[in-house]
Amino acid sequence: MSPSPQGTTLVVKGARIEGADATDLVIEGGVIAEVGTGLSRAGATVIDADGLIALPGLVDLHTHLREPGYEASETVLTGSRAAAAGGYAAVFAMPNTSPVADTAGVVEQELALGEAAGYVHVQPIGAVTVGQKGERLAELGAMASSRARVRVFSDDGFCVFDPLIMRRALEYVKAFDGVIAQHAQDPRLTEGAQMNEGAVSAELGLAGWPAVAEESIIARDVLLAEHVGSRLHVCHLSTAGSVDIVRWAKKRGIDVTAEVTPHHLLLTEESARGYDARYKVNPPLRRDEDVQAVREGLADGTIDIVATDHAPHPAEAKSCEWQAAANGMVGLESALRVVHQAMVDTGLLEWTDVARVMSRTPARIGRLDGYGTPLTAGQPAHVALYDPSESGAFSVDHLHGRSVNSPYLGRELPGRVVWTIHRGAITVHDGAPVEVPA
Amino acid sequence: MRHLLDTKTLSREDALRILDVAEDMADTQQREVKKLPTLRGKTVVNLFFEDSTRTRISFEAAAKRLSADVINFSAKGSSVSKGESLQDTAQTLQAMGADAVVVRHGASGAPRTLATSGWISAGVVNAGDGTHEHPTQALLDAYTIRKRTFGDDSRGRDLEGLRVTIVGDILHSRVARSNVWLLHTLGAEVTLVAPPTLIPQDVSAWPVSVEYDLDAAVAAEPDALMMLRIQLERMNAAYFPTEREYSRRWGLDPRRLKALGPDSIVMHPGPMNRGLEISAEAADSTRSTVLEQVTNGVSVRMAVLYLLLAGERPEQDREDVR
Numbered sequence: 001m002s003p004s005p006q007g008t009t010l011v012v013k014g015a016r017i018e019g020a021d022a023t024d025l026v027i028e029g030g031v032i033a034e035v036g037t038g039l040s041r042a043g044a045t046v047i048d049a050d051g052l053i054a055l056p057g058l059v060d061l062h063t064h065l066r067e068p069g070y071e072a073s074e075t076v077l078t079g080s081r082a083a084a085a086g087g088y089a090a091v092f093a094m095p096n097t098s099p100v101a102d103t104a105g106v107v108e109q110e111l112a113l114g115e116a117a118g119y120v121h122v123q124p125i126g127a128v129t130v131g132q133k134g135e136r137l138a139e140l141g142a143m144a145s146s147r148a149r150v151r152v153f154s155d156d157g158f159c160v161f162d163p164l165i166m167r168r169a170l171e172y173v174k175a176f177d178g179v180i181a182q183h184a185q186d187p188r189l190t191e192g193a194q195m196n197e198g199a200v201s202a203e204l205g206l207a208g209w210p211a212v213a214e215e216s217i218i219a220r221d222v223l224l225a226e227h228v229g230s231r232l233h234v235c236h237l238s239t240a241g242s243v244d245i246v247r248w249a250k251k252r253g254i255d256v257t258a259e260v261t262p263h264h265l266l267l268t269e270e271s272a273r274g275y276d277a278r279y280k281v282n283p284p285l286r287r288d289e290d291v292q293a294v295r296e297g298l299a300d301g302t303i304d305i306v307a308t309d310h311a312p313h314p315a316e317a318k319s320c321e322w323q324a325a326a327n328g329m330v331g332l333e334s335a336l337r338v339v340h341q342a343m344v345d346t347g348l349l350e351w352t353d354v355a356r357v358m359s360r361t362p363a364r365i366g367r368l369d370g371y372g373t374p375l376t377a378g379q380p381a382h383v384a385l386y387d388p389s390e391s392g393a394f395s396v397d398h399l400h401g402r403s404v405n406s407p408y409l410g411r412e413l414p415g416r417v418v419w420t421i422h423r424g425a426i427t428v429h430d431g432a433p434v435e436v437p438a
Numbered sequence: 439m440r441h442l443l444d445t446k447t448l449s450r451e452d453a454l455r456i457l458d459v460a461e462d463m464a465d466t467q468q469r470e471v472k473k474l475p476t477l478r479g480k481t482v483v484n485l486f487f488e489d490s491t492r493t494r495i496s497f498e499a500a501a502k503r504l505s506a507d508v509i510n511f512s513a514k515g516s517s518v519s520k521g522e523s524l525q526d527t528a529q530t531l532q533a534m535g536a537d538a539v540v541v542r543h544g545a546s547g548a549p550r551t552l553a554t555s556g557w558i559s560a561g562v563v564n565a566g567d568g569t570h571e572h573p574t575q576a577l578l579d580a581y582t583i584r585k586r587t588f589g590d591d592s593r594g595r596d597l598e599g600l601r602v603t604i605v606g607d608i609l610h611s612r613v614a615r616s617n618v619w620l621l622h623t624l625g626a627e628v629t630l631v632a633p634p635t636l637i638p639q640d641v642s643a644w645p646v647s648v649e650y651d652l653d654a655a656v657a658a659e660p661d662a663l664m665m666l667r668i669q670l671e672r673m674n675a676a677y678f679p680t681e682r683e684y685s686r687r688w689g690l691d692p693r694r695l696k697a698l699g700p701d702s703i704v705m706h707p708g709p710m711n712r713g714l715e716i717s718a719e720a721a722d723s724t725r726s727t728v729l730e731q732v733t734n735g736v737s738v739r740m741a742v743l744y745l746l747l748a749g750e751r752p753e754q755d756r757e758d759v760r
Contacts, residue, residue, distance in 0.1 A: 198639065199642060205615060275551050322545065
């Protein structure tokens with residue numbers, strides 16, 4: 001299965017594991033062989049990690065890789081290279097490709113493309129309904145039993161709106177410990193919607209995407225999950241009201257997890273004022289109160305994870321009228337730096353919490369064995385080495401996928417991913433993805 | 439003035455300058471020979487992604503009376519979803535040497551995108567963008583109110599203390615938005631009257647008061663009552679139940695016209711739905727300014743084109759290229 005020879009031995013010197021005191025790691029045969037001080041191995045490649053934070057290789061539960069079908073925006077190769085550049089060891093690929101990943105054949109193809117690329121583990125997400133049309137369940141069991149071992153199912157981009165289909169999906173995936181990841185958006189309340197509905201949309205004359213269109217679906221879904229005793233995951237939660245609903249549901253013992261994107265942790269609807277379509281995204285950027293609420297929700301554990309919703313688009317899909325532009329922004333390369341700014345620099349999270357919300361918990365929600373594991377002896381060697389002391393303007397030089405629709409271009413962000421190690425092999429070398437991963 | 443994209447960011451000084459230059463332009467239109475040589479050799483492109491014969495011919499008349507060359511570019515159907523992109527259209531006009539582009543577009547913000555993208559160096563005049571703004575309409579409305587109120591004594595005056603009530607589909611109206619900002623900048627008090635479904639969900643940042651009852655608004659005797667065109671397709675989206683009910687509650691019928699104060703004027707940006715938002719009696723009464731608005735529209739657009747193309751263009755006015 002693995003394309004990595006895993007023959008090289010690495011000695012990482014002086015890394016601060018999840019922000020703790022400096023220590024050394026020896027990596028051999030794709031696993032962490034030893035952790036301690038003063039370690040060395042004859043003939044090993046030595047990585048000077050003095051001052052760098054070592055995090056377990058990051059895991060993104062929400063990525064769009066666009067292949068098959070939309071290779072002008074991204075491919076599995078370019079998207080997984082972007083992921084490695086951001087410190088990721090695994091990404092979950094959303095099924096809104098062409099064809100839609102709603103059969104065992106397509107998810108196995110996706111898996112194979114990821115293996116061939118070799119930068120990260122590409123874990124396919126299966127569509128909940130055939131063609132993501134919301135009408136009939138896709139063959140969820142076949143995808144679960146395929147070589148891709150699909151455990152997360154989502155119609156992302158579309159909401160599973162029919163309450164009966166949603167109920168059945170929640171129930172059905174219990175058979176293989178699956179989870180439904182819902183894109184919570186009432187389609188009727190968001191017809192033609194362009195940005196958050198409120199004072200700014202009123203002024204700009206852009207059709208509003210009201211918070212209630214997200215919150216009402218989350219409220220319905222947590223109650224459905226409670227009723228049938230199933231596991232629910234809420235994608236890219238974006239409003240203060242949504243945080244309150246998930247907090248209430250967890251208190252009630254409902255098996256729900258939730259994610260927030262880096263951009264919803266940092267940016268507000270004010271960005272729409274210049275009609276620069278790089279800031280057009282679904283769900284839309286919200287008010288400052290919402291940004292504060294999702295930060296607090298992530299800090300207190302109501303929101304379990306950060307997921308990028310990395311959504312590449314070609315230049316012409318963004319360099320146009322706001323209304324004509326596509327939704328979405330790339331985010332893999334910037335995610336850790338944005339979380340650093342929004343959560344760590346604000347004192348809301350420690351580095352060990354960052355490891356939890358960007359690696360451990362996403363792997364657990366997605367039932368992805370062998371990822372999100374601690375940096376201790378005997379564990380798989382997926383490591384991100386991050387320099388928290390650097391900072392600089394984010395630029396196209398930091399982007400390694402096929403598309404450049406980042407909202408952060410020109411913005412000051414702290415930190416830099418210096419090295420990424422996946423299965424014991426270096427995928428990012430001094431800030432740059434290697435040409436061909438070992 | 440580099441561009442005219444909205445009235446939200448138009449200063450009181452600039453607005454009064456446009457209105458005062460429009461007075462001068464109106465004076466020239468009383469002469470036997472209406473044409474001025476001012477913009478000879480300049481090219482004005484009317485770039486219309488949406489049909490609007492009225493606005494287009496008003497801009498065309500304004501440009502021609504200033505001796506500019508006018509190119510009408512009807513790009514309907516090549517906009518938002520298919521065909522040539524805004525970028526390609528803009529770059530084509532740039533290659534042809536347009537000095538000013540008057541743009542009407544169905545997408546809010548398209549004129550700003552045009553002005554700030556770096557695709558084009560021409561000055562951009564927003565002739566109506568989606569449900570955002572229609573600044574020259576608001577300027578001609580302000581001009582009309584000022585002229586009716588102060589007559590020959592209009593120059594240099596703002597609208598301090600005047601009360602203007604705007605009635606109808608505020609939510610989808612670029613005319614309403616532009617009027618709210620401009621009238622406020624000029625010192626007028628603005629009241630919006632509409633069914634609650636046709637007011638934006640959050641207008642707390644707007645310098646207006648909101649009223650649902652047209653009778654109460656009429657009884658308050660505003661200086662100007664501006665009726666907006668209602669789009670009949672709004673009924674299908676449940677904004678109001680029927681045409682008849684809308685007309686009964688929010689139409690300017692003969693009874694309400696009679697109740698209106700003796701000095702109140704009745705305005706409408708046109709085209710009117712007679713019998714729906716405005717009765718024939720109101721439209722044709724002496725207090726109606728509908729045709730004056732059309733006449734004044736040419737003068738105001740002459741002023742805007744003049745200030746854009748013949749006025750000084752300080753370097754710091756240039757928009758940053760995105």
